[in-house]
Amino acid sequence: MTESSRQNPMRVEREIELIDAGVIGDVERPLTVVERVVNNDAVQRLTILVAIIIIWELYARWLDNALLFPTFTETVQTFSRDIANGVLIDRTLTSLRTLALGYAFGLALAALLTTFAVASGIGTRILSTLTAMFNPLPAIALLPLALIWFGLGTPSLVFVIIHSVLWAVALNTLIGFRSVPETLRMSGRNLGLKGARYVGLILIPAAFPSILAGLKIGWAFAWRTLVAAELVFGVSSRSGGIGWYIFEARNDLDTATVFSGLLTVILIGLVVESVIFRTLEARTVNLWGMQR
Amino acid sequence: MTSTLLDVSGVTLQYKTPRHLVTATYRVDFSVHQSDRFVILGPSGCGKSTLLKAVGGFMPPVEGSIRIRDREIDSPGPDRMMVFQEFEQLMPWKTVYQNVLFPMKVTRRFAPAEAAARTDAVIEKVGLAKFRDVYPHMLSGGMKMRVAIARAMALEPDILLMDEPFAALDALTRRTMQQELLALWEQLRFTVLFVTHSIEEAIIVGSRILVLSPHPGRVRAELDAGGLDHNSIGKPEFGALSKRINYLLFGDDQKQHTSEGGRA
Numbered sequence A: 001m002t003e004s005s006r007q008n009p010m011r012v013e014r015e016i017e018l019i020d021a022g023v024i025g026d027v028e029r030p031l032t033v034v035e036r037v038v039n040n041d042a043v044q045r046l047t048i049l050v051a052i053i054i055i056w057e058l059y060a061r062w063l064d065n066a067l068l069f070p071t072f073t074e075t076v077q078t079f080s081r082d083i084a085n086g087v088l089i090d091r092t093l094t095s096l097r098t099l100a101l102g103y104a105f106g107l108a109l110a111a112l113l114t115t116f117a118v119a120s121g122i123g124t125r126i127l128s129t130l131t132a133m134f135n136p137l138p139a140i141a142l143l144p145l146a147l148i149w150f151g152l153g154t155p156s157l158v159f160v161i162i163h164s165v166l167w168a169v170a171l172n173t174l175i176g177f178r179s180v181p182e183t184l185r186m187s188g189r190n191l192g193l194k195g196a197r198y199v200g201l202i203l204i205p206a207a208f209p210s211i212l213a214g215l216k217i218g219w220a221f222a223w224r225t226l227v228a229a230e231l232v233f234g235v236s237s238r239s240g241g242i243g244w245y246i247f248e249a250r251n252d253l254d255t256a257t258v259f260s261g262l263l264t265v266i267l268i269g270l271v272v273e274s275v276i277f278r279t280l281e282a283r284t285v286n287l288w289g290m291q292r
Numbered sequence B: 001m002t003s004t005l006l007d008v009s010g011v012t013l014q015y016k017t018p019r020h021l022v023t024a025t026y027r028v029d030f031s032v033h034q035s036d037r038f039v040i041l042g043p044s045g046c047g048k049s050t051l052l053k054a055v056g057g058f059m060p061p062v063e064g065s066i067r068i069r070d071r072e073i074d075s076p077g078p079d080r081m082m083v084f085q086e087f088e089q090l091m092p093w094k095t096v097y098q099n100v101l102f103p104m105k106v107t108r109r110f111a112p113a114e115a116a117a118r119t120d121a122v123i124e125k126v127g128l129a130k131f132r133d134v135y136p137h138m139l140s141g142g143m144k145m146r147v148a149i150a151r152a153m154a155l156e157p158d159i160l161l162m163d164e165p166f167a168a169l170d171a172l173t174r175r176t177m178q179q180e181l182l183a184l185w186e187q188l189r190f191t192v193l194f195v196t197h198s199i200e201e202a203i204i205v206g207s208r209i210l211v212l213s214p215h216p217g218r219v220r221a222e223l224d225a226g227g228l229d230h231n232s233i234g235k236p237e238f239g240a241l242s243k244r245i246n247y248l249l250f251g252d253d254q255k256q257h258t259s260e261g262g263r264a
Helices: A001-007 A035-039 A039-065 A072-084 A089-120 A121-135 A141-152 A154-177 A182-190 A195-206 A208-233 A242-251 A256-283 B046-058 B096-107 B112-125 B141-152 B171-188 B200-205 B236-257
Strands: B004-016 B020-033 B038-041 B063-068 B078-084 B159-163 B192-196 B208-213 B216-222
Touching: A001 B171, A039 A072, A072 A089, A072 A256, A089 A154, A089 A195, A089 A208, A089 A242, A089 A256, A089 B038, A121 A154, A141 A154, A141 A208, A154 A208, A182 A195, A182 B078, A195 A208, A208 A242, A208 A256, B004 B046, B004 B171, B020 B046, B020 B063, B020 B208, B020 B216, B038 B046, B046 B063, B046 B078, B046 B159, B046 B192, B078 B141, B096 B112, B096 B141, B141 B159, B141 B171, B171 B192, B171 B200, B192 B200, B200 B236, B208 B236, B216 B236
Parallel strands: B038 B192, B038 B208, B078 B159, B159 B192
Antiparallel strands: B004 B020, B004 B063, B208 B216
């Protein structure tokens, strides 16, 4: 006892009345408007964009060579001119129409392949082999072949877009299905769910973070492939896409128009990524706490 | 005889790992009656969770039979609702309300209006009315557990299968959950098959305790434990039963070595 009390000197016990914590206000206090604005994701992103634009403008003015590097204002002028006279809108719509077609077909095929893959062991092996073969193959490398098979025109473009979407989406979906927790699977089967209902009600929502990642990668691949393909074989019939718009302007050494074309490509990318996919994310995986 | 709900006789369970064939249980018999709080107790490796999975219909026995209401169990079904140890059983993409409603919706056991009313009633009963429209990731472990129990109970299964449901909770929450489970049982008198490795929990929760020995799981004893709960922890009956189970589980070896077999 004396031994231990030398090591641990007797400490006074205490019991006190609670001090008043009312002065700090509510335990849970809403953030002020300024705090919320500063923390806002959109505001932060916008600030970054503005910074990039300022750097661009300053650099181009300092360089002072419209042929090599037009200023931001010049690019925006060209951009709004071509929007106003409808050329750019027309070109963009042509591209987007082809893209939507290819993306939709790619998704449908991916859904078919993954369903087949989860249904059987041999299906899984077929899909993983095919994915291993074709995923690293750049879609644009298939364009010459597509031109031979389908000729100059939309079918060739759709073919290469399907190729760029299919493997990314199928691979991610399969990985997602595989990583669904065993407990969740069992709790689904416990309710007697089987087949398509099991896949639709349990597997797809549970694997949604991966599926969404696949959709995003697929979209980026498809958009890139499309613009590149349009640049390679230019115009089909009379309506070229956004790639053709850029190609034409380069032939005229009209760098500002090239820039305005590139700006359109970037803007569409930004809108799809930060409006469509971000909204989808906020309403699904973020809301469900499956992804931060 | 008529009150026998679940009958397990001579059940041997085996499963394969990539390198081994593991025998989880060997010729286990027991029968669960209506409104039993039947606890399967044993150290890890006695195949108690595997046994529960077999009752759930996830695993056919190699030998013997498992019958519920005189019907052979051959696949999973909503008449035997499982409550798992992991909290992942709640669907992260559904709110508390939708999670409780979901089993009733997919099994189509109740009309839509009735299912909705039952969902609200059972959420109220487990004290989560304020969290009705919240997603599972915002709930504490104890609250998730209550949702899991609520969704299982709302379906009125023949039997509730609980696989160490409180093992992952902290001691205080576990105690509360045990009390809540008992309170709910007082109210509804459902039948529950409960797996645990804690002797104390088995005595508190169970009305009947099946003691399994490990490697492979074999029945060591079936004991009565009705009437003992948290309030009886300090009482001599509780201590005596706890000692007896301790002896059943760990005492044999010592008896062979020291003839007295005394335990601290």
